[in-house]
Amino acid sequence: MIEIKKNPNGDSRTAIKGISFEHFCDARNMHSNDVKAVMHELSMVVDKVGEFHDYTAKSQARMFYRDFLDVQKNGAIFENGEWYQLHVKAERHHLLSNCPDDVNLIDVLEMIADCTCAGLARSGEIRDLEIDNDILNRAVKNTAEMIKNMVAVKE
DSSP, X not given: OEEEEOOGGGSTTTSOTTOOHHHHHHHHHHHHHHHHHHHHHHHHHHHXXXXXXXXXXXXXXXXXXXXXXXXXXXXXXXXXXXXXXXXXHHOTTOTTTOOOTTOOHHHHHHHHHHHHHHHHHHTSOOOOOOOOHHHHHHHHHHHHHHHHHHEEEEO
């Protein structure tokens, strides 16, 4: 939990009238440090998500390979395969196939990184990334809620 101190003095709408320059600067510095702490915590979440990216490709490697070969040998549709269905249900970053209700901007970042890296490594091209505005709006709101839950405001 990130503790931040209540301090209205960094904003003209909430600061006490006639605040000194020193108190104003202190408030602005506190705010910068609070944001730094939240951004650090978010970066730790991003690191963890990156570490476990496509974990079902490892945990279900034989199923993945079986479906992969079925596409190559028999012309099966990969997205209809058992592994892909498991994968999009278990992992949060396939926003167009199975968007979680609590989608957040970290899920969006993972999807962008996934699609970009896959495209560059496999074909040298990145397919257009389209994410529905509703998904993006929910991701913003849910990320704000995630941050709110990371922070405790102390008097």
